[in-house]
Amino acid sequence: MLALPPSLARPVLVRWLCPLLLGALSACVTVPRPPPPPPDLQAECDAGRVSSCQVLGGQRMGEGNVVDAADAFAKACNQGDVASCITAGRIRMEHGDLDGAEPPLRQGVDAENEEATLALADLRAARGDTAEAEHLRWAALAVEKSLVEAVLGARLGLGGETGMMFDIHVQPMAFLARRINLGLNMTAMTHLKSELNSYVGYQHFLTSWAAPYARMFLGSGWHDNRPEFNVGGEVGMKLILGELAHIGVAFGTTSVGGSYFGIQLGLDWKLALAIALQVH
Numbered sequence: 001m002l003a004l005p006p007s008l009a010r011p012v013l014v015r016w017l018c019p020l021l022l023g024a025l026s027a028c029v030t031v032p033r034p035p036p037p038p039p040d041l042q043a044e045c046d047a048g049r050v051s052s053c054q055v056l057g058g059q060r061m062g063e064g065n066v067v068d069a070a071d072a073f074a075k076a077c078n079q080g081d082v083a084s085c086i087t088a089g090r091i092r093m094e095h096g097d098l099d100g101a102e103p104p105l106r107q108g109v110d111a112e113n114e115e116a117t118l119a120l121a122d123l124r125a126a127r128g129d130t131a132e133a134e135h136l137r138w139a140a141l142a143v144e145k146s147l148v149e150a151v152l153g154a155r156l157g158l159g160g161e162t163g164m165m166f167d168i169h170v171q172p173m174a175f176l177a178r179r180i181n182l183g184l185n186m187t188a189m190t191h192l193k194s195e196l197n198s199y200v201g202y203q204h205f206l207t208s209w210a211a212p213y214a215r216m217f218l219g220s221g222w223h224d225n226r227p228e229f230n231v232g233g234e235v236g237m238k239l240i241l242g243e244l245a246h247i248g249v250a251f252g253t254t255s256v257g258g259s260y261f262g263i264q265l266g267l268d269w270k271l272a273l274a275i276a277l278q279v280h
Contacts, residue, residue, distance in 0.1 A: 221256025
């Protein structure tokens, strides 16, 4: 093969490469990418995408199309989005469709949402069913609370006895909307005293976050390793932090442990378990 002298190869190479590079750069600069097509919110909503239904509902409200807006939020509600259930119900209520408003609000109530429960109470009141409206407002104070709590506390005995207590506290909505509760109490105190009690209690919701309570203990106590029958009671006040936790103060007395002041922190059992797993 005939080889070009170096002095001639460089000009030939430059002559061929420069047009190719300039052409490539020109193509990159002058050929724009087509813009992406706008999302088909209706199709995405029909396919069950909650965020698309919410955006679509907002757009329809802005256009004044109330019926389609409520339908879009109702589709998000059917996918389990409680906020959309409330929005769909409120829109229909405000425009006189009480029958259409009830199903999404009922879904919110079944999910134990306080706002949905109060909205359904408003709907019942609008229909003239004041008794059911009052019942729903009464129940709304107890929703969005933990079903089972792990409670850790301290007892400060008036007679010098101090100790730590641990409760498993159960408060289902079926028991007068969490007003009645029950559980298991374990306490270890100074001077080799301990207790293992079952209890039943009643709490009154002043608001959704404040509840005075009373409970009665029945169980066994040990003093110097000798078993004793134990009975007692406690009254107190809880400040409730939604479904996650509560803090409380109490005064009580038991036949084994004597009288005491108590402080307590209750955590939802799932949160308490997650913390325990992290510690270990």
